[in-house]
Amino acid sequence: MIHMSLDELRDFASGILLENGLSSAQVPGVTETLVAGERDGCGAHGIYRLLSAVRSMRLEKINRHAVPTVTEPGPSLVRVDGDRGFAQLAFEAGRPLLIEKARRYGIAALALNRCIHFAALWPEVEAIASENLVAIAMTSNHAWVAPAGGTQPLFGTNPIAFGWPRPGQEPFVFDFATSAIARGELELHRRGGRQLPPGCGIDSDGNPTTDPAAIAAGAMLPFGGHKGSALALMVELLAGPLIGDLTSKESLLMDNGAGAAPIGGELILAIDGSRFSDTPASADQAEALFQQIVGQGARLPSQRRYIARKKSLAEGVHIPTALYEELAGLGR
Amino acid sequence: MIHMSLDELRDFASGILLENGLSSAQVPGVTETLVAGERDGCGAHGIYRLLSAVRSMRLEKINRHAVPTVTEPGPSLVRVDGDRGFAQLAFEAGRPLLIEKARRYGIAALALNRCIHFAALWPEVEAIASENLVAIAMTSNHAWVAPAGGTQPLFGTNPIAFGWPRPGQEPFVFDFATSAIARGELELHRRGGRQLPPGCGIDSDGNPTTDPAAIAAGAMLPFGGHKGSALALMVELLAGPLIGDLTSKESLLMDNGAGAAPIGGELILAIDGSRFSDTPASADQAEALFQQIVGQGARLPSQRRYIARKKSLAEGVHIPTALYEELAGLGR
Structure with a gap:
């Protein structure tokens, strides 16, 4: 294993992305997502994903010089055309307006269109929940998942993520695929x-x-039989047709066997709970719920990630040597 | 079995509710929900629920003369204080403003507070989807469900419902408990x-x-292990603390062993998809998804309900004699 501090990992990843021609506007967001996965102990969403990111770039499936365009299709709506770049820059472009609108109107939605998705959704909901807003995010990807009772792939792994602000500590966050x-x-x-x-x-x-x-x-x-299948279909509709973007099947057709990262839409909702309720009382209720989960020995989602994060921030991370060498080779 | 037309069933149910002192403002909404369940072949959410509705009324857990109050906690937010009445009247009170706000702002949320929940959520999302809006609804109830990995009841059965408008036909709707x-x-x-x-x-x-x-x-x-458990917790937070209402555990404590219907909050979101996309193209994509589900022999949620509905509208429904007699006894 190769030991690296998070700053060393950040330099390593951003160097590879830059050497592969990714614009300096896109590099920081993509790098932070990769580092965040590794930092939080999610190897499957960590630096390993650099392999598929670079592969997709080399296949010209990603616009390395994407310039997102922000529009307002409604007073409570933000839309970002990602210009076929990574979703991270599109999200950064739309985030301030989403937050402003959620605070002004009480609820707001951000649609990311024509973005490349190659990573987890929790960085998005964590960023919004850190602004004291409740966040829900979902995205479709490639048609790999059959509906319950069917045999043919139709849905993406269609993750749903949720973020809930907690005073004085990291937000409560979950993020899971609707596939098993x-x-x-x-x-x-x-x-x-x-x-x-x-x-x-x-x-x-x-x-x-x-x-x-x-x-x-x-x-x-799907996970959970016909209920998980129904949720996968809901994500498929909300992150695709609702916002004028591709279904997972259309994304896979567009890939045309290249094996690149999916392209398509993402929907993010933000709600300002302070409009509805006396925040301290609500926070107390929520904290009591979290405490009653942990107190009976059940796992609270995001707990493990935050424990891993604390350790990584203090001690750095360990990257398997073979993976490190494979990644280092991408920079040459 | 007793055969009844839907109109006869409507008269039967509303007569029992009126004789038990429910205000004439509340009777139509509650009756329609009961009739809709029976009509759509959902016996567990049909006329059978009249037993618990009347029982809760007699226990004085329900305000028979509730007068909902509508407020606007934010430009995109509607809130209805249900005054401890049935959720149906509160929803009717808030629905026009929710629809208006969704159309004006692109997305809007309706919080129902201090309502008695005794029925399914699909009538609500179907009503909104029939206005060409996408709808998501959720509510908590009584703490009957342990978190995954735990042993103590904490969550309600916390259903999630979703409605998607379909041009020229009934909306696509699902509604399921996050419990197994x-x-x-x-x-x-x-x-x-x-x-x-x-x-x-x-x-x-x-x-x-x-x-x-x-x-x-x-x-x-919960259904689906830790993923279903995370969703149950999301519903618990959104239909309770977010909107200043009870958790399922608090609702059960308030019941104090009486076994009445739960009291608490419900959150309903409405999104105007026409702001984001050329509706015909999006509708075509969605219809293709539905077709690809049905075409591979998988079940599309709400299909069975609409088939049952068509039959009931033409032929009426059959109520088990024992249930009919038990219900008829409630009116005396």
Whole structure:
């Protein structure tokens, strides 16, 4: 393992992105997302994702010089055309106006269009929740997931993320794929030659299987049966047709077998709870809920990430040597 | 079985509500919800719910003469204080302003406070989607559900409903509890002496069980493991602390063992998609998604309800004689 401080990791990642021709406007946002994943102990959303980011750039599937355009399709709405660049810069471009509108109107929505998605959603909801707003985000990606009861891939892994501000500490955040497992997990199992648990997918004949290669050729499945499937469809509609963007199937067709990162839309909602309620009382209720979860030995989402973050900020992170060398090779 | 036309059922239900002292302002909304459940083939949310509605009224847990108050806590926000009446009248009071604000600002939210919830959420989202707006609704209820990995009830069955307008036909709608089963299913199994499938709940020692009585004494479980549990917590936060209302645990404490319907909050979002996208193109994308679900033999939520509705509108409905007689007894 290679030990690096977070600043060293930041320099390493941004150097590779710059050497691959990514504009200096896009590099900081993409770098912070990669560093945040590694810092928070989410290897599948950490520096490892630089492989697919650079691959997608080299395939010319990403506009390295994207210039996002911000418009206001309604008083409570913000829209950013990402110009086929990474979603991070589009989000940065739209974020201040989303926050301003949520505070002014009580609720606001930000639509990111024509963006490349290659990472987790929690950095977005955490950023909004840190402004004392409640945040919900969702995005579609490539059609890898069959609807419950079906056999053909139709949905993306379609994650939903949620952020809730907590006074004096990091927000409560969750972020999960509406598929039974994340696409990254499927790929890591395939690379490692490991079987998946039952219920993750079906082969190309529609039969249940635990073999990641067979699932990749067939279809992943939603989490939680027909309820998870309904949520996956909701994300598909809200991050695509609602905001005038691609469905996961259209994104995969556009990829045309190249294996690049998905392109499409993302919808982010922000709500100003101080309009509705006396914030201290509400915060006390919410903290009591969190305490009653942790107090009975159940896991509160984001807890593990924040523990890992504290450690990484103090001690840095460890990158597998093989991954480090593969990544370093991308810079040459 | 007793055969009734929908009009006969409407008269029957509204007569019982009136005879039990419910104000004439509240009767139509409650009646329509009961009739809609029966009409759409959802027995667990149909006329059977009149039992708990009347029971809650007789326990004085419901204000029979509630007068909702509508306020505007922000330009894009509507709030209705339900005055401890049924949620139906509060929703009717707030709906026109929610729709107007969604159209004017692009997105709007309606908070219903201090309402009695005894029925499904889909009538609300269907009503908004019928106005060509996208709708999301959620509500908490009584603390019956333990978080994933826990053993103590903390969440309500916390349903989420979604509505998507479809040109020239009924909206696409789903509505599901974030618990593995609905509370009504648990009660129907208990009344019928039938076991539940595995994964629905735990006994009071925290051990998995399929016995509905043991689950009622222990805790129900969320659907879909830790992901469903995270969603249940999101609903708990959004329909409670966010809008200055009770958590499911607080609602159950207020019930104080009476076994009445839950009191608390509901959050409804409405989004005007025509602000973002050329509606015909988006509608085509959405219809293609629906078609690809149905075309591969998977079930599209709300399909079965609309088929049942068509049949009920033409032929009326059949009510079990024992239930009919029990209900008729409530009117005397």
